[in-house]
Amino acid sequence: AQSVTQPDIHITVSEGASLELRCNYSYGATPYLFWYVQSPGQGLQLLLKYFSGDTLVQGIKGFEAEFKRSQSSFNLRKPSVHWSDAAEYFCAVGASYGGSQGNLIFGKGTKLSVKP
C-alpha cells in the first residue's frame, strides 16, 4: 500500500534562509509525486509534480524538489524563503498504474513559520 511520511510537523526558518522539507514515500513502483501548499482555511495549490524523467523538478514560487529513488524521498527546497511562504505544505503520492490511479495519498503536512 502507498504511504507518505513527512517527518517534520512544524519548521521555523528566518526570512532569507534556505528551506528543505522532507518527504518519504512507500510505493512498489515509480510513483507520481506532488507537493501542494495550503494557506489557512484555503484549498491546496500545486507547487510541483514528478511523473518521470529528470529527477530535479522546478515548480512555482521558486520551489524545487528532487526525486531520489534509492532513498524513496521527494524533498522540497527553496534557496531563500519569503514571509509569504508561511503555510502548510503537503507531499502526496499517486499510483502510476492500476486501479488506484488518481487516488492521491497525502502526508500529514509540515507547517512552515517564517520569522523576520
Next chain:
Amino acid sequence: DAGVTQSPTHLIKTRGQHVTLRCSPISGHKSVSWYQQVLGQGPQFIFQYYEKEERGRGNFPDRFSARQFPNYSSELNVNALLLGDSALYLCASSLDRKREQYFGPGTRLTVT
C-alpha cells in the same frame, strides 16, 4: 480561466441530517476527485469519478456517495451526518485519471 469551484463555502448541519456538496471542475477536465480534510491532517481520498463513472473509492462508509453529471460537475452526498464528519471537503479536477489534480477552495462542514 476559472479554477475549480465549490459550493457552498460553509455549511452547518445537525447530526442525522443529510448534506449535498457541489463541485465544478476546470473547463476541459473530465476527472473529479473528492477528499476529506480533518483539522490538522492531510486530505483523505473519498471518491474519484472519470467520464461520469466511479473509478475509485476510499475507505469511507456507505453514507458517503457521489455522482458526476454530463457536464463533468459533481456532487458529494453524505447521509446520517455524524459529529466526526465535520471537516473541510475538497474537490479536485484533472484532465484524466493520471494527471495532476487541481483543488478547489473547499466546503467547510460543521456538524453539531
